[in-house]
Amino acid sequence: MDAIILQILNGLDKGSAYALIALGLTLIFGTLGVVNFAHGALFMIGAFCAVTLSRLLSLSHEVAIPGQTDFLGNPATRDVPYVFDIFGETVGASIIDWAVPLSILFAIPIMILVGVVMERGLIKHFYKRPHADQILVTFGLAIVLQEIIKYYYGANPIPTPAPAAFTGSFDFGAVIGFDPNTIIYPYWRLVYFAFAAVIIGAVFAFLQFTTFGMVVRAGMADRETVGLLGINIDKRFTIMFGLAAAVAGLAGVMYTPINSPNYHMGMDFLVLSFVVVVVGGMGSLPGAVLAGFLLGILESFASMREVIDIIPGINQVIIYLVAIVILLTRPRGLMGRKGVMED
Amino acid sequence: MGLLEVKDVNKRFGGLQALGNVNLSVAENTCHAIIGPNGAGKSTLLNCLVGKLIPDTGSVMFDGQSVLGRTPFEINQMGISRVFQTPEIFGDLTVMENMLIPCFAKRDGSFALHGIRSVLSEGELRDQAEQMLDDVNMLDKRNMHSASMSRGDKRRLEMAMCLVQNPKLLLLDEPTAGMARADTNNTIDLLKEIKEKRDITIAIIEHDMHVVFSLAERITVLAQGTPLVEDTPENIKGHPKVKEAYLGEAA
Amino acid sequence: MFGLDKKDASLLLIVAALVAFAPFLLNPFPEGSAMAQFNAGYPDLMQRFVIFGIFAIGFNILFGLTGYLSFGHAAFLGVGSYAAVWMFKLLSMNVLPAIILAVITSGIFALVIGYVSLRRSGIYFSILTLAFAQMSFALAYSVLTPITGGETGLQLALDDPRIFGSATTAEGNIPVPGLFGLEMRDSSELVLGNWVFTFNVGYYFAAIVMLLSFYLAIRIFRSPFGMMLRAVKSNQQRLNYTGLNPRPYTLAAFVISGMYAGLAGGLMASMDPLAGAERMFWTASGEVVLMTILGGVGTLIGPVLGAGMIKYMENIISKINSDILHGWFAFLPDGLEDLVVTMIYPFIGKGWHLTLGIVFMLVVIFLPGGLVEGGQRVAKLFGRKKTDEPKSAKTEPAE
Numbered sequence: 004m005d006a007i008i009l010q011i012l013n014g015l016d017k018g019s020a021y022a023l024i025a026l027g028l029t030l031i032f033g034t035l036g037v038v039n040f041a042h043g044a045l046f047m048i049g050a051f052c053a054v055t056l057s058r059l060l061s062l063s064h065e066v067a068i069p070g071q072t073d074f075l076g077n078p079a080t081r082d083v084p085y086v087f088d089i090f091g092e093t094v095g096a097s098i099i100d101w102a103v104p105l106s107i108l109f110a111i112p113i114m115i116l117v118g119v120v121m122e123r124g125l126i127k128h129f130y131k132r133p134h135a136d137q138i139l140v141t142f143g144l145a146i147v148l149q150e151i152i153k154y155y156y157g158a159n160p161i162p163t164p165a166p167a168a169f170t171g172s173f174d175f176g177a178v179i180g181f182d183p184n185t186i187i188y189p190y191w192r193l194v195y196f197a198f199a200a201v202i203i204g205a206v207f208a209f210l211q212f213t214t215f216g217m218v219v220r221a222g223m224a225d226r227e228t229v230g231l232l233g234i235n236i237d238k239r240f241t242i243m244f245g246l247a248a249a250v251a252g253l254a255g256v257m258y259t260p261i262n263s264p265n266y267h268m269g270m271d272f273l274v275l276s277f278v279v280v281v282v283g284g285m286g287s288l289p290g291a292v293l294a295g296f297l298l299g300i301l302e303s304f305a306s307m308r309e310v311i312d313i314i315p316g317i318n319q320v321i322i323y324l325v326a327i328v329i330l331l332t333r334p335r336g337l338m339g340r341k342g343v344m345e346d
Numbered sequence: 347m348g349l350l351e352v353k354d355v356n357k358r359f360g361g362l363q364a365l366g367n368v369n370l371s372v373a374e375n376t377c378h379a380i381i382g383p384n385g386a387g388k389s390t391l392l393n394c395l396v397g398k399l400i401p402d403t404g405s406v407m408f409d410g411q412s413v414l415g416r417t418p419f420e421i422n423q424m425g426i427s428r429v430f431q432t433p434e435i436f437g438d439l440t441v442m443e444n445m446l447i448p449c450f451a452k453r454d455g456s457f458a459l460h461g462i463r464s465v466l467s468e469g470e471l472r473d474q475a476e477q478m479l480d481d482v483n484m485l486d487k488r489n490m491h492s493a494s495m496s497r498g499d500k501r502r503l504e505m506a507m508c509l510v511q512n513p514k515l516l517l518l519d520e521p522t523a524g525m526a527r528a529d530t531n532n533t534i535d536l537l538k539e540i541k542e543k544r545d546i547t548i549a550i551i552e553h554d555m556h557v558v559f560s561l562a563e564r565i566t567v568l569a570q571g572t573p574l575v576e577d578t579p580e581n582i583k584g585h586p587k588v589k590e591a592y593l594g595e596a597a
Numbered sequence: 598m599f600g601l602d603k604k605d606a607s608l609l610l611i612v613a614a615l616v617a618f619a620p621f622l623l624n625p626f627p628e629g630s631a632m633a634q635f636n637a638g639y640p641d642l643m644q645r646f647v648i649f650g651i652f653a654i655g656f657n658i659l660f661g662l663t664g665y666l667s668f669g670h671a672a673f674l675g676v677g678s679y680a681a682v683w684m685f686k687l688l689s690m691n692v693l694p695a696i697i698l699a700v701i702t703s704g705i706f707a708l709v710i711g712y713v714s715l716r717r718s719g720i721y722f723s724i725l726t727l728a729f730a731q732m733s734f735a736l737a738y739s740v741l742t743p744i745t746g747g748e749t750g751l752q753l754a755l756d757d758p759r760i761f762g763s764a765t766t767a768e769g770n771i772p773v774p775g776l777f778g779l780e781m782r783d784s785s786e787l788v789l790g791n792w793v794f795t796f797n798v799g800y801y802f803a804a805i806v807m808l809l810s811f812y813l814a815i816r817i818f819r820s821p822f823g824m825m826l827r828a829v830k831s832n833q834q835r836l837n838y839t840g841l842n843p844r845p846y847t848l849a850a851f852v853i854s855g856m857y858a859g860l861a862g863g864l865m866a867s868m869d870p871l872a873g874a875e876r877m878f879w880t881a882s883g884e885v886v887l888m889t890i891l892g893g894v895g896t897l898i899g900p901v902l903g904a905g906m907i908k909y910m911e912n913i914i915s916k917i918n919s920d921i922l923h924g925w926f927a928f929l930p931d932g933l934e935d936l937v938v939t940m941i942y943p944f945i946g947k948g949w950h951l952t953l954g955i956v957f958m959l960v961v962i963f964l965p966g967g968l969v970e971g972g973q974r975v976a977k978l979f980g981r982k983k984t985d986e987p988k989s990a991k992t993e994p995a996e
Contacts, residue, residue: 038720128962134720135666139890140961142883146954154943154951274731274879277724285721316740323732330725331716396838422840434838438831439824447828450821451840459849461822464600468821507839 005176005185010303012175016192016261018299019199020046023254024276025283025291026206027247033223033286034240037126038134040141043273044148045248048117049255050264051152052110054161057102060086101166106256111249118248122241145270153266160263165191169260191260198257202250203292209246210288219243223286278326284339294337298322349374349515349547350395355404357390357571364390365401366571372515372564377541377548379558382568388551391568392519395549396428397421409514419456427508428517432524433500435507437493441484444492444503445475445510452511478510481543482536498529502536509540518550522557534560559583605815608898612811616804619643620794627791631924634916637909640784640797641868645908647800647807648864653888653900654807654814655857659850660886661895662823664830666723668882669710669730673703673855675737675877677862679744682751682872689762690772690870692781692802696863703859704852711851715844718833730879737874750873774867776802781868799868806864807901810857815897817853826850858885887957893969902968907953914952917945 028042063082071079087095098105125144129137164170169190176186210216222229222236229236255264262268279298283290304310305321329336348371357365365387372378382388393399395406397418406413413421422428436444449471450458466472479485482502487495492503501521508516521537522530534557540546541561552558558565558579565582567574574587582588599606615622624638637643656670677699684695714725737745745751753771766772774781781799788794817823825846828836833843866872875881884907892903922938922945929937944952964971
């Protein structure tokens with residue numbers, strides 16, 4: 004029992020990332036009818052927002068240490084981050100420590116901007132082109148974005164730690180009444196899951212309870228009719244694109260302490276997120292979330308030693324296998340609606 | 347017994363009874379029209395005949411064989427060709443290629459892997475296709491890109507594609523919908539000519555009474571998914587039930 | 598000629614001539630000159646031109662004719678490579694059995710994947726093929742290590758059985774692939790003044806295979822089967838109601854294009870007997886899509902052109918470094934020189950993929966018909982009224 008709970012917990016963080024990326028993918032697909040192969044790159048850019056902010060916060064200048072000299076007899080210096088000058092040493096130190104969560108504020112405007120520019124500048128021109136063209140141009144864009152990041156940040160993963168308060172693990176088993184030390188779970192993963200849950204909840208609430216969201220949902224159901232009502236649906240869809248970009252970006256920001264970001268992380272997640280979207284049902288938001296968590300947890304179970312001993316390598320292929328089986332038996336996915344991408 | 351026998355066909359979509367106990371018999375070598383107000387179930391019935399929909403109950407027999415559960419291409423191979431409401435042709439292909447494809451389907455069945463011989467070497471089929479194009483006065487357009495033609499020409503091409511297969515039954519789904527009067531009359535003439543020249547059975551779904559009374563030998567009136575009357579055009583014209591179905595109780 | 602009409606026959610002859618004289622055509626600059634780095638007439642690169650040409654020709658049969666965009670074709674290339682290397686290990690170093698097995702294996706593989714993937718169309722098909730290819734990559738990379746060599750790849754060894762050949766050469770080395778005594782790596786050089794031209798056995802072997810594949814592709818394009826495939830792309834509904842079953846047609850196209858990919862993979866292994874999982878990675882699948890689009894989807898010559906362009910650019914651009922750039926722009930004032938070099942630098946050397954991505958986007962945005970369409974536009978610009986379009990794949994050949 005405790006082993007099962009542990010695997011479910013282990014699947015939650017990856018599942019959260021899948022769910023957040025897939026949510027944006029399916030939102031874009033449902034509203035704009037575009038298959039966005041560059042969506043993984045948005046996740047990656049989000050992660051590098053965190054890298055950038057933590058580097059910016061650590062920018063420092065040299066200050067002489069009074070009364071000390073180095074071995075050459077010159078006055079000894081030490082690096083003092085600029086934030087120390089502004090906020091003082093204690094506050095400054097904790098600001099640097101909290102760089103990753105702070106990046107959320109930093110990433111939101113950047114991601115929305117990136118998303119809006121992408122939609123207005125490129126994707127807008129592909130609404131009426133065939134799906135193959137959309138796939139190809141966004142695939143090209145994904146390569147370009149990832150190569151730009153590689154050029155500026157290098158090819159190696161960049162460790163970006165969580166705040167000290169959340170590093171380390173805790174005994175989750177003891178909390179829920181199991182024997183001590185059976186379920187050890189890192190704090191940050193729990194934070195990530197909670198964060199994902201909040202974001203997902205916020206997106207759903209936004210779509211459910213605001214007029215804006217209502218129009219977007221109506222547009223997802225029947226774009227033409229909504230257009231006929233005289234509502235400027237295109238402008239709203241642009242904003243939706245920005246929103247989807249922000250969701251993917253935030254997923255990336257908070258993921259950095261779990262996996263050090265590298266330039267190809269977007270592509271790695273993208274393929275799986277597509278699978279998630281297809282399993283959940285193209286254009287279905289709850290389906291994307293459900294499938295994201297299900298597949299994340301499934302992958303975690305397949306990675307158990309006991310399972311790998313029986314079927315070696317199953318953890319590498321389980322998601323694809325499930326996707327193939329689901330696509331063939333339930334072509335619309337778990338929660339797909341009739342009429343969306345019917346062939 | 348007719349070429350096409352529809353017996354006790356029922357079809358429900360959720361709470362809507364689209365077809366209720368439809369019985370229909372289309373005799374060989376006749377032109378049989380199915381008319382009825384909007385939502386009477388004409389299109390549903392048609393889709394049940396060609397394999398797009400499967401009725402909940404009942405049977406559809408064509409030439410002594412059941413069509414139920416067969417795919418559209420199997421049903422076509424049995425001898426039913428269908429003309430769509432908006433012309434469905436191969437827009438990326440030339441007119442001649444459009445004509446050759448049904449010729450191949452007729453000769454080789456639903457799949458044949460002729461990957462090496464050139465299309466140009468299929469003299470016999472090309473003659474067939476050209477003959478048919480000539481019949482519909484389109485021979486001069488044979489090398490045209492078919493998507494660039496007028497709607498009327500597309501309709502004629504589609505009809506030629508169906509006829510070149512020598513179908514036993516030709517199904518027409520509102521063949522003159524959206525056409526100008528002159529085009530409609532041309533289509534009527536074309537269909538009349540076809541009927542004179544060949545032994546063919548035609549089932550036609552149509553709104554336009556002018557078309558129906560020019561062509562049909564039998565008419566079935568459908569209302570709310572059920573056949574109301576079946577009779578000759580002369581008798582249908584003044585039939586009180588038909589008036590009622592079209593004009594409502596008040597009339 | 599060869600059962601082709603005049604236009605197709607002359608196209609085939611032109612391609613044959615280009616391929617035969619490639620060692621001259623690709624080496625226009627004398628050895629040691631500043632421009633020599635733009636030469637492409639060495640065996641390794643020329644082999645890649647024709648092998649990727651085969652890959653793209655095959656991909657075009659599927660994507661160009663039926664419109665089904667597969668994002669997993671590199672898997673078949675990888676399978677072909679593995680099969681060929683296994684033939685070298687077990688049977689002999691003769692390339693013929695290796696290539697034949699490569700084609701058969703990838704054909705079977707394509708049949709299975711195609712049968713499943715083609716039950717869906719549109720983007721679902723693309724995603725299914727992508728999933729299959731990634732799964733194959735994962736399997737080859739780790740799970741099936743005994744068969745694929747895992748991370749290191751599959752290589753020949755001295756203790757391979759090679760039942761119909763010798764396990765080792767007289768000198769105790771691993772033998773090299775050959776065709777009845779002709780070794781693939783053998784080359785002869787022709788020195789004319791400052792020019793050096795290399796004629797490589799492997800290149801000419803691969804070139805002949807490529808010409809045969811190209812010829813077969815022309816026949817397929819002009820056949821009733823090819824016409825049906827274009828009909829699949831144009832209107833599946835009409836095809837269905839015309840009594841034709843689209844699925845076996847698309848499946849046949851899928852298998853044929855998978856076999857072309859396997860052929861390319863087998864040839865690749867014949868030139869250099871090793872195979873690695875990275876050949877199956879989805880970016881490799883993306884590359885063949887790019888080649889086909891860059892050249893011109895659905896045209897005969899497009900994929901060959903596209904493959905040549907991409908491989909040439911890859912080779913040349915990734916060799917340029919900042920020293921070479923400084924050399925080029927040395928005529929500029931210092932500050933400006935540095936600025937220009939800094940601006941170009943991200944796109945060269947290791948930045949090749951960035952250039953590739955940009956080219957990809959530009960082609961899809963501005964030139965969806967690829968180089969062939971570009972050529973037509975240029976031809977039109979110069980007012981040369983073309984009566985018969987080179988884009989003959991889309992129109993019926995003149996009668």
